[in-house]
Amino acid sequence: MALVRSDWRxxxxxxxxxxxxVGGLGYALVLGLGIAPSPSGPSEALDSFxxxxPKPPPPPPVRPKRIESHRPRGAAAPPNIRSQATPVVAPPPLVVLPPVSPVIAAPVAGTGADPSQGASDKPGPGTGAGGIGNGTGSGGSGDGDGYGDETPPRRIKGRIKDSDYPEAAADAGASGTVQVRYFVNVDGRVSGCVVTKSSGNAALDETTCRLIEQxxxxxxSRDADGRPVRSIIVVNQDWVLERLPAER
Known part of the structure; x- marks a missing residue:
């Protein structure tokens, strides 16, 4: 069987x-859909918005619920019955004050005794020469004003005995003179004793002030009107240790 090739014609x-x-079917399809092609594109642009x-409706108003009271009507309520103030109580603040250093001061300006004068806690040359005065004279026989119309204090009780000698000082063989200054209060008692000149032994100094105050x-001392006033006294206390002669 021979194969016959078709011609291009x-x-x-x-x-x-x-x-x-095929062209007829395409034209029929275009006419059926009713599309009219336009070479210039769409005639109107689409608007966007x-x-x-819409806003939600407002919530209904809240009306408080009315509570019926069983109290009788027509009369006012008694005062301070239905309402009481809340008590507010604050504890007192704790204030810690710093320690205050004592200030040595004389109760009367210019007072002094013996070689010391004024309110210094150290002995000085002073200008007095006996007794106690508030001026710069020399006691009873000087040209100062001394006590003036005041009467000096007078000791009526108390003394330091030989048996009060401190054992520690006796064992150490210590002796000497202690100069002290103290206040005589209006009730006649002694306070504020300080050592103005040490004996060189702490036991003798401490015992002197302690026994004087006790x-x-x-x-x-009293003023011109007879009223008691506070005064200052400066005295020397001698501590002498008696030594027994050595046995032969």
């Missing part, structure tokens, strides 16, 4: 009717 003659049929949802009592 035959293929062209067969393709022409097929193209006519936002759609805002034992000494005075008829206090």
């Amino acid at each position: 035959d293929r062209l003659r067969a393709a022409i009717p097929t193209g006519v049929i 936002d759609v805002t949802p 034992r000494y009592r005075y008829d206090p």
